[in-house]
Amino acid sequence: MADSTTPTAPVPPELLALRQQIDSVDGQLLQLLNQRAQLALAVGELKKHEGSVVFRPEREAQVIDGLKLKNSGPLQTESVAPIWREIMSACRALETPIRVAYLGPAGTFSEEAALGYFGSSIVRVPCANFDEVLHQTIAGAADFGVVPVENSTEGVVTRSLDLFLSTPLSIIGETSLVVRHNLLRKSNSLEGIEAVCAHPQALAQCHQWLSTHLPQAERRPVASNAEGARLASLDPKLAAIASQRAGSEFGLHLVSPAIQDDAHNRTRFAVLAHPDRHPQPAASGHDCTSLVVSVTNRPGALHDMLVPLKAHGVSMSRFESRPARSGQWEYYFYIDLQGHPDEPHVAQAMQELRAVCAFFKVLGTYPLDVH
Ligand SMILES: O=C(O)C(=O)C[C@]1(C(=O)O)C=C[C@@H](O)C=C1
Numbered sequence: 001m002a003d004s005t006t007p008t009a010p011v012p013p014e015l016l017a018l019r020q021q022i023d024s025v026d027g028q029l030l031q032l033l034n035q036r037a038q039l040a041l042a043v044g045e046l047k048k049h050e051g052s053v054v055f056r057p058e059r060e061a062q063v064i065d066g067l068k069l070k071n072s073g074p075l076q077t078e079s080v081a082p083i084w085r086e087i088m089s090a091c092r093a094l095e096t097p098i099r100v101a102y103l104g105p106a107g108t109f110s111e112e113a114a115l116g117y118f119g120s121s122i123v124r125v126p127c128a129n130f131d132e133v134l135h136q137t138i139a140g141a142a143d144f145g146v147v148p149v150e151n152s153t154e155g156v157v158t159r160s161l162d163l164f165l166s167t168p169l170s171i172i173g174e175t176s177l178v179v180r181h182n183l184l185r186k187s188n189s190l191e192g193i194e195a196v197c198a199h200p201q202a203l204a205q206c207h208q209w210l211s212t213h214l215p216q217a218e219r220r221p222v223a224s225n226a227e228g229a230r231l232a233s234l235d236p237k238l239a240a241i242a243s244q245r246a247g248s249e250f251g252l253h254l255v256s257p258a259i260q261d262d263a264h265n266r267t268r269f270a271v272l273a274h275p276d277r278h279p280q281p282a283a284s285g286h287d288c289t290s291l292v293v294s295v296t297n298r299p300g301a302l303h304d305m306l307v308p309l310k311a312h313g314v315s316m317s318r319f320e321s322r323p324a325r326s327g328q329w330e331y332y333f334y335i336d337l338q339g340h341p342d343e344p345h346v347a348q349a350m351q352e353l354r355a356v357c358a359f360f361k362v363l364g365t366y367p368l369d370v371h
Helices: 013-050 057-070 077-095 109-118 130-139 158-166 200-205 207-213 225-234 244-249 301-311 344-356
Strands: 099-103 123-127 144-151 170-178 182-185 195-198 218-221 238-242 253-256 266-273 287-294 316-323 331-338 359-367
Touching: 013 077, 057 077, 057 359, 077 109, 099 109, 099 130, 109 123, 109 144, 109 170, 109 266, 123 130, 130 144, 130 158, 130 266, 144 158, 144 200, 158 287, 158 316, 158 331, 182 225, 182 244, 195 200, 195 225, 200 207, 200 218, 200 238, 225 238, 225 244, 238 244, 244 253, 266 359, 287 344, 301 344, 331 344, 344 359
Parallel strands: 099 123, 099 144, 170 359, 195 218, 195 238
Antiparallel strands: 144 266, 170 266, 182 238, 182 253, 287 331, 287 359, 316 331
16 A cells, blocks of 8 residues: 555656546536536426426436437447436436335345436335335335346246235336346355355355355345345354345455356346326337236137237237136236337237236336346
């Protein structure tokens, strides 16, 4: 570390000149961002006057899509979405504070997903479990709730899908996250680990790695990966599987990085809101409509469900079944359709689908995730 006696190397004049130019551009950017913030404040006033909601996911998706198309580089196109999400997050916060519930404590992937979707200018409402996330959002203690719905390795998060069946909340957005799991511990070695604490999904996603590297260690399921990290910070015989953020939060060593069995492990999250307080987002041009339906148990019933979709050219990007718990081998089908009910062919297909279903619930319509 440099101290008062260490001479600092002189800055070469070329570097100094470039840095001065960067300072000048940053000054201009700040001015422009404040100009943008003023406009957002004016939009906020207008919305207050009209009594309409501040957060408009379809508009944010369109802003990002538009800028990605305009980007001529050298800034990478993938950099556009995270930068503008933060800018819009800061502008949005000037209009009104946005409270977001998710599975806590600090450092969970759910928190990362919430921050990735809304940006960091939000009021965080960490919850003990998924039920609580929905409760807080229904009760109005949070404006939005974020819950995981499926993982590319492990499949659906059954608790979330079951909760969707009866919740009064609607899905207003989706976001997905590349999930990298790390083995974290108080000391920097694999020696003497008696138990590995993590959320059951994380334990399952690292099954092979654990069998190879820690075959003797107990796999201890806990409420969240961050809770596992907290426990590991209290007991040297425990290790946790969690994000690096959770590791730094609890002062743990990164013993083995990226231990998930699938390198492309992704988790998709749904963003929920109460329809009385937040209307269904308007069409953005790239939308998804999520439904849950059931049909009576008879030959050809499943085929009949698919006919209206084919007839009106509506693509289905997801089809998931869950037992209806009636003991009759009946199922609920979770379906994602491409499109928005404001598009006539989608509305027509949904109307005909509803007619052949014993149970039909629209979970929500929302802009597709933009990266
Ligand atoms: O266009 C709006 O409705 C705004 O409120 C502005 C803005 C933005 O910063 O661009 C902010 C919040 C909304 O979610 C969408 C966009």
